[in-house]
Amino acid sequence: MSSSLPQQKVVPSAWTHRHLLDLKRLTSDEIKLLLDTTAMFKEATDGCRRKLSVLSGATIANLFFESSTRTRTSFSLAARRLGADVVDFSAVGSSLSKGESFIDTAKNIEAMGIDAVVVRHQTPGTPHLLSQHLNVGVINAGDGPHEHPTQGLLDIFSIRERLGDLKGITVAMVGDIAHSRTARSNFWGLTKLGAKVIFCGPPTLVSPRWAELGAEVSHDLDAILPRCDCLNLLRIQFERQSTRPFPSVREYAHLYAMNKQRLAGAKKDLLILAPGPINRGVEVTADVADCPQSLILNQVTNGIAVRMAVLWLTCGPRSHSSGKTL
Numbered sequence: 001m002s003s004s005l006p007q008q009k010v011v012p013s014a015w016t017h018r019h020l021l022d023l024k025r026l027t028s029d030e031i032k033l034l035l036d037t038t039a040m041f042k043e044a045t046d047g048c049r050r051k052l053s054v055l056s057g058a059t060i061a062n063l064f065f066e067s068s069t070r071t072r073t074s075f076s077l078a079a080r081r082l083g084a085d086v087v088d089f090s091a092v093g094s095s096l097s098k099g100e101s102f103i104d105t106a107k108n109i110e111a112m113g114i115d116a117v118v119v120r121h122q123t124p125g126t127p128h129l130l131s132q133h134l135n136v137g138v139i140n141a142g143d144g145p146h147e148h149p150t151q152g153l154l155d156i157f158s159i160r161e162r163l164g165d166l167k168g169i170t171v172a173m174v175g176d177i178a179h180s181r182t183a184r185s186n187f188w189g190l191t192k193l194g195a196k197v198i199f200c201g202p203p204t205l206v207s208p209r210w211a212e213l214g215a216e217v218s219h220d221l222d223a224i225l226p227r228c229d230c231l232n233l234l235r236i237q238f239e240r241q242s243t244r245p246f247p248s249v250r251e252y253a254h255l256y257a258m259n260k261q262r263l264a265g266a267k268k269d270l271l272i273l274a275p276g277p278i279n280r281g282v283e284v285t286a287d288v289a290d291c292p293q294s295l296i297l298n299q300v301t302n303g304i305a306v307r308m309a310v311l312w313l314t315c316g317p318r319s320h321s322s323g324k325t326l
C-alpha cells in the first residue's frame with residue numbers, strides 16, 4: 001500500500017547538502033535532523049514495511065565495488081520504499097574489466113538519467129572524488145577504512161531509540177579500530193551529540209592518537225566495561241591487514257570477545273551493538289549476540305529508515321533551491 005508523508009512534504013531548508021560523504025563535516029543540528037527524519041520515516045512506513053511515493057520518478061544507482069549484504073540491500077529497499085527505481089551495478093561483470101576507468105563508468109551510469117549514486121569502494125576518498133565529477137548526489141556507503149556515515153547514523157539512531165538523549169552516555173567501540181570506517185563515523189556522530197566514546201582493543205589496532213581528538217583509549221575491556229552504556233563490537237578486518245595484529249584469534253577472543261561472563265560484570269541494561277557481519281566466537285559469543293540486550297537486528301531494520309532519510313534529504317523535493325555545500 002502506498003501513502004504520503006504525514007507532515008514534511010519537502011526537504012527542510014536546514015538540510016543544504018547534495019551529498020552525504022561523511023559525518024565528520026556535519027554539524028550536530030544536521031545529524032539531529034537526519035535522526036529525526038529517520039524516526040519520521042520509520043513511523044510513516046510502519047517500521048520500514050510500507051511503501052511511500054515521495055521519490056516516485058527518481059532513480060538511485062548502487063555502485064558497489066566491495067562486498068556487502070546489509071548496506072546494499074538496505075539502500076535498495078529504502079529507495080524502493082520511497083517509490084524510486086534502483087539500478088544495481090557490480091564491478092564484477094562490468095566494462096571495468098575492459099579498461100574503462102572508474103570515473104568514466106560512473107559518468108556513463110549518470111548519463112542514463114539517475115538522480116543519485118550510492119557508492120562503496122575499498123579506497124578512502126572515492127565518494128568525494130565522484131562528487132567532484134558527477135552532477136548528481138553521491139552517498140558514501142563505506143570507503144575503505146575512512147567512513148561509513150549511514151552505518152554510524154543507524155548505530156546512533158538505534159541507541160537514541162532506546163536511551164533517548166545521548167548526552168553523557170558512554171559508548172565503547174571494541175575491536176579493530178584501525179581499519180574501521182564504522183568506528184570513525186560513530187566517533188564523529190556520537191561526540192557531536194555529547195556522548196563519550198572509548199576506543200578499546202589491542203595496542204596494534206587502537207592508536208593512542210585518538211585521545212588527541214577526545215576519545216578515551218583503552219586496551220582493557222574488563223576495566224572499562226562497568227562504565228559503559230553501550231558496546232559496539234567491531235569485526236577484525238583481516239582482509240585489510242598485511243600482518244596479524246595479535247598472536248591468535250583465540251587470544252583476541254579471550255581478551256576482547258563479549259561473552260556472558262563479561263556481561264555479568266557490566267551495567268544490567270548495557271546495550272550490545274555490532275555493525276555486522278559478526279564473527280560469532282571472535283568479537284562476540286553467540287549467546288550475547290542473541291541476548292535481549294542485543295540491538296544487532298534492530299540496527300539492520302533501522303538501517304532502512306536511515307537510508308530513506310538520507311535518500312530523501314539528498315534527492316527529495318525542495319520548496320526552493322537551497323545552497324548546496326559539501
Ligand code: CP
Pocket residue numbers: 067068069070071072142148151275276277
Ligand atoms: N555493516 C555493513 O556495512 O555490512 P555490509 O558490509 O554487509 O554492507
